[in-house]
Amino acid sequence: MSQANERIETLTKQVKESTLIADELNPKKSLEFYRQKSTICPKQVENTIYGYNSHYMKRVYEVIKNSPQIFRHPHLEEWSREVYRYMSFRQLVQFDKEKNMSYEDYKKDPHIATIMGTALYQWNASHCIKHGVHFYLYAKTIINLGTQKHEKYVQRSIDLSDVGSFSLTELGHGSNVRSILTTATYDTATNEFIINTPNDLALKWWIGATAQLANQTVVWAQLLLNGENHGVHAFLVPIRSLEDHQPMPGVVIGDCGSKVGLDGIDNGFLQFTNYRVPYDSLLDKFSQIEDGKFKTSIPSADRRFGLQLGSLSGGRIVISMHAGSNAMMALTIATRYACIRKQFGLPGQPENSIIEYPLVQYRLMSSLAKYAVQQVAALNLNQLWDHNQENVLDLKNNLINQLHAQSSVMKAICSWQAKDIIQISREILGGHGYSSYNRIGMLYRDNDINITWEGDNNVLLQQTSKFLLDAARTLMKGKEIKYPTIKFLTVEPVEGQKWDAKEVAQFRNPENILRAMEWRVNLLLQRSGLKLQENLGSHPDPFAAWNGTQVFYLNSLALAYGEVYQAQEFISALNKIHHEQTKEFMLNLFELWGLNIIINDLGTFREGDFVESDTAKQMKDRVVELIKALKDEAIGFLDVVCPPDHILGSPFGAKDGDIYNKYLTYVRGAKNSYSRVDWWNEIHPKKQ
Amino acid sequence: MSQANERIETLTKQVKESTLIADELNPKKSLEFYRQKSTICPKQVENTIYGYNSHYMKRVYEVIKNSPQIFRHPHLEEWSREVYRYMSFRQLVQFDKEKNMSYEDYKKDPHIATIMGTALYQWNASHCIKHGVHFYLYAKTIINLGTQKHEKYVQRSIDLSDVGSFSLTELGHGSNVRSILTTATYDTATNEFIINTPNDLALKWWIGATAQLANQTVVWAQLLLNGENHGVHAFLVPIRSLEDHQPMPGVVIGDCGSKVGLDGIDNGFLQFTNYRVPYDSLLDKFSQIEDGKFKTSIPSADRRFGLQLGSLSGGRIVISMHAGSNAMMALTIATRYACIRKQFGLPGQPENSIIEYPLVQYRLMSSLAKYAVQQVAALNLNQLWDHNQENVLDLKNNLINQLHAQSSVMKAICSWQAKDIIQISREILGGHGYSSYNRIGMLYRDNDINITWEGDNNVLLQQTSKFLLDAARTLMKGKEIKYPTIKFLTVEPVEGQKWDAKEVAQFRNPENILRAMEWRVNLLLQRSGLKLQENLGSHPDPFAAWNGTQVFYLNSLALAYGEVYQAQEFISALNKIHHEQTKEFMLNLFELWGLNIIINDLGTFREGDFVESDTAKQMKDRVVELIKALKDEAIGFLDVVCPPDHILGSPFGAKDGDIYNKYLTYVRGAKNSYSRVDWWNEIHPKKQ
Ligand SMILES: Cc1cc2nc3c(=O)[nH]c(=O)nc-3n(C[C@H](O)[C@H](O)[C@H](O)COP(=O)(O)OP(=O)(O)OC[C@H]3O[C@@H](n4cnc5c(N)ncnc54)[C@H](O)[C@@H]3O)c2cc1C
Ligand SMILES: Cc1cc2nc3c(=O)[nH]c(=O)nc-3n(C[C@H](O)[C@H](O)[C@H](O)COP(=O)(O)OP(=O)(O)OC[C@H]3O[C@@H](n4cnc5c(N)ncnc54)[C@H](O)[C@@H]3O)c2cc1C
Structure with a gap:
């Protein structure tokens, strides 16, 4: 016990009037110790992670800083959902x-808005989504699917004369929205549409900014004309x-009530009863009614609906960035904490910062690597989308x-990864991760919906695997694939091929990691193709065969392709970094990311001895080396990518490391912190 | 579009005055359809899952039913933490x-309390934990560590004359509680202890039932006598x-404030300043001060502390059951929902219940298998503990x-699994999983702390791996292992051995699954031993070598042993089931559980071709078969193990399947459901 004894004596001596944390355990110093180790170039990191518009984020942070009375953090104040x-x-x-x-600025470079939205989301998800529903679902739909006569509504939305929402989902249908039940029946006599909610399952449900706010909405409904259904229109x-x-x-407008997260959003439901709206309500870029007849430039109703919804994919695409922000913020809090938090040590020695434990390093650094690789790919995906706004239709x-x-x-990978990373961060904080003040709980809950909205992940992955299967079919027909990210696909059997990389020097070559990822996609694609054929032989219908090929096959294939895509993007970003230590650090992150993927799916990678048993062992040793090296750069990196304290809003994530004092300030300042409950006399009725 | 069209027409015809869900989509019928498929024997299931005291659970459910005004569900009413x-x-x-x-009843069979506690936890975690802190931490400590003079306090706790709490953790120390900083200095002059909080890191922190409720606590502190520290005492x-x-x-007593979950518990902090308490405050079963001298029956302070804390492990042991309940309830909600929820289908056909999709089956049935296997082991572990109460010291x-x-x-496996299973259940519910009324969000948040308290999982696993390494040392000395669950350990190299099972008939033999699990433990133990030796050679100190052997080695070893243990318990439970279909069903669960473990850690199992490549492929096919078969029994099984609706408190988990109407009732009845916000005129300041 001498160790504890000594420490207590020193500490007891140091206690002055105030009971502030004793110097010996100075948390600021602990964090500074790790910060000093950083050798990377902040500017190059910033460019890589946030791109050419990153300075716009600072503008957002400033706006928020300038109105502290309005921009307050809900998790620090325990708001009811009404107040929120x-x-x-x-x-x-x-x-x-x-x-x-x-x-005008927006039209010149839509990517500015994406980057500003990223900063806004970092500030508060509910607030950002409120913007998103209005500007990127409501207004954007009018822009994309309306015609000139609708332009005044765009103007009204820009200056907030109208607040709008987007009503697609119903109580009974979210993924299969082609089968929604709301109807818009054209009345030839009056040149109107009559909108109806035929039953409760047809209630428009979860509609953001609608329970309290919106005066306008875009409602999606089956267009009925003379008893014929022309499919879903807006x-x-x-x-x-x-x-x-x-x-x-x-x-009728109602409130969907209390939710798991995003309490700042007023999700509502809508019921329409013979609600008559003028003909011009139809957003008529692709379909019109003329002389009582339905006309369209895209004859297939399914295709038309797909194209219209597809043009609104911005919301899905930006989730990859938002989820990344959630992960990164949780990770910053946890990593700073881990540098400061002391627990266990050698007898007679000061306790270790928990970041010195490989079990802690592994959890944090593997997460950091995932975040970095995902974020770089997400940024590039968003740029691609933003720069193609003119031709999405x-x-x-x-x-x-x-x-x-x-x-x-x-969207699937980033939202799931963020979920895992936030949870890991919570666990790194131990019991203190359970305090709401740290924001981690809120990050988890707000992130959770990213898994489901804008397309449920498991449903979306089927779109990706379908794209890959189609490509395989193209190849089998002897044709060339025109999509740049999948040029590596082959229908030549890959089972039996060997990985070139056997030791550290080779793991470090990112092309080797990429090659392993590509090999796996080919393997899974070939296996999936065979399995699908087998199932088509034995299943009554193609839909059943398709569904029967998901588990272990198409689902895994889609995810594996997502990893190839991320690797491709990260490697091209790596090539643009010229600062030596920064490049080294990014390379470490990439290597760790890649080795972890192989180790975690070793069953597949060992197939036909593509990765040999001994290589696997070496990879594990290498991971333990990498996490140790990475921990010394982590604080420097996170300092660059994480927003300032007033945005992060987490005492345990405080940049200066003065975490316990900040935490105590919140705890002691919370409502009723030291008060006796009103009902105290019910506690001891006997009082003896 | 003809499919949607037809359906809409039928539905529109059916709409009457009320807009209740149309008959065609009758959710009750959908659930009943799957319920009817069940062939298992409820009684044998109940015995297997809850054991010989299961009827006590019904008593708890009754008590709760009888006072509906008091036993209300927080997630259905949006309570503030004050109200909660x-x-x-x-x-x-x-x-x-x-x-x-x-x-007296309790003393006769302590396992009754465990089972009643399980039911209480199913009702509400906060409520159960409040019991737990008072009876199983506070009172139990007095019983275990006090002597006759303390008995009156036991009595006072039983009749709630006192409310007590348990003050071990400090702001700065949770895992390494041997190094807590609170001191109890013996004052020879007055025969008193003076309790002090030397600085803020020494604040007792997170202490349950203390911010508002407790009038007594057991405080743990370093016992100082004449300048010498005799270690931590209660x-x-x-x-x-x-x-x-x-x-x-x-x-000074303060409130730790807003938390991620468990809002019904008033966690508080405590600061002591020269707080004098009489000598008799010391719980003195193992240490006393006599004539100003320290006396103890266990000379090592570490050992003494370990034994005392160890005797209070009941809290940790019961977590395996509590986490299981969380998982099972989320799973019941999700599985019932999946039978009812329709999404997608063949053109012209009704949509499918989502449980018909293998991707949904896989997520649900794999979770069900995990729950069942874990719960059986947890039950037996608790029985073992409860029946050994007399000799825990x-x-x-x-x-x-x-x-x-x-x-x-x-504790580690069950709490982590529950986290995953609850999340999977949330995702199965799609957007509706995001409604608080379903309780899934609360289950997640309440479960989360099980990962951390009563020992952080990652720290606890090190205890398990140490036990296994010790056993290996015993073997190396040529001695026999006396612990029944690890008789299978061997120091003969197992690399190169082959698994007997190659096809379905053999997968079905539970001994084969067990053998694979055991083989893996031996492999990992042998590898860990080598790695540790390697690290001891290169690391400066044994603590560093130990920490450096966690990732991929000791940590995985501990978890693998946990799986062997579960398999052992489940197999012995299987042997007690005589009803044929029930046995078949349980065997299916076990097979699925085992195959999934092998598939998910295939990299290890493929080592030295223990599992061959072709076997792996067959295992995957078999999993897809199993989940399909299991889905037809799942509702019957969950009906038995899940508590009644008034305990579950989830509209989407309603046993009768009338989920949408129940959900609508809550949504429509929530506060301000249809009202206009007070600040409506701020929304359109321009009003044109
Ligand atoms: C907070 C919040 C805000 C929202 N905001 C809006 C909004 O503003 N406007 C709007 O229109 N909507 C909004 N939504 C709705 C959201 O888009 C839907 O919830 C989402 O699309 C998922 O649909 P669902 O809930 O019907 O899930 P379902 O489609 O019912 O899915 C349930 C489960 O079934 C599985 N599943 C379904 N089909 C298949 C298949 N073929 N194969 C395998 N598995 C399958 C899914 O994986 C999922 O696990 C919001 C939702 C929430 C929760
Ligand atoms: C809601 C709630 C109720 C509670 N109720 C009580 C109560 O009534 N009475 C009471 O006394 N306590 C209570 N506690 C405290 C609880 O027991 C501790 O929080 C818990 O033991 C973890 O300790 P910690 O928070 O200090 O985490 P730490 O020990 O600081 O752990 C932080 C992180 O470091 C890692 N770590 C630490 N050491 C190592 C190592 N050697 N190797 C690898 N990793 C390591 C851990 O894995 C963890 O991720 C409660 C806590 C909460 C949140």
């Missing part, structure tokens, strides 16, 4: 007033009066298919 | 009044006056070592 929603609205208005960016309709903000006659634009496959798998 | 804590206290008192079980002290419930002079009781290793790994 109100504050979220105030923030929307305030940010809009101060953001200093016009629609209608721009008022749902509340601008005069008194009451629902329009024929519209161009039927001949073939790259859209690839973009769709990429964005589907990226 | 108050209601939790009221529930404690009410349950205690109605539970109809005396201390002291029974008042913290609040029984008269006015104010903190005692010298004690017996230094010669060697089985305690094994029990400690088992309970450490079981």
